[in-house]
Amino acid sequence: MSGKNSELVDALVNLEEKRVLEMVLKHLDAGKPARKILNDLKKGMDMVGEKYSSKVYFLSDLVMAAEIFKLAMDLIEPKLEISKEREMGTIVIGTVKGDLHDIGKNIMVALLKNDGFTVYDLGTDVPPEDFIRVVKREKAQVLGLSGILTMAVEPMKETVEVLKKEGLRNKVKVIIGGLPVDEKWREIVGADAFTQDAYEGLRIIKGFLGVK
Secondary structure, three states, rough: OHHHHHHHHHHHHHOHHHHHHHHHHHHOOOOOOHHHHHHHHHHHHHHHHHHHOOOOOOOOHHHHHHHHHHHHHHHHHHHHOOOHHHHHEEEEEEOOOOOOOOOOHHHHHHHHHHHOOEEOOOOOOOHHHHHHHHHHHHOEEEEEEEEHHHHHHHHHHHHHHHHHHHOOOOOOOEEEEEOOOHHHHHHHHHEEEEEEEEHHHHHHHHHHOOOO
16 A cells, blocks of 8 residues: 555544545545545545444544545545446435434445445435335335434334335335334334444345345
């Protein structure tokens, strides 16, 4: 790895937003392939994840790293040529109708993109019909429903019901996430899995799709 690439990795690991974005733009202007820049960002995110797992970093640090990664991806995605053979799968994700919380969702999105998944993040306060429309359009294999408020269980359940009505339930795996979710929520919603942790969610989704 070149010195410049090492600097980009270090900048992300050190949560230096301004430096990361400046370096990404500098590399792009210099003609560095977007894929190589992405590889550095991936390594940086992986290192942040290791620090979080070992409790060196806290949730706030993980949130910040995910936001920096998202901003950097916004810069390089227009120039990123993704090989279809290397795509891990397609995920549609969002915070359900009536809920505006998105910290956990944003971390999940960053981790999924970091691992090579194609992700359609619909944002917050997403009605069931919007989820299903994008799932159908993009032929997604996994639908991720996020929510923090206790009332989120109802729109989650409604979304799965719409998925069934459209004849897609047996083609799409559903995972729900958020602090209040548990096995009881999973049963009520009719989801395939639940998680309160983004890294566990990534592992579950990889299991759904049979990838490592």
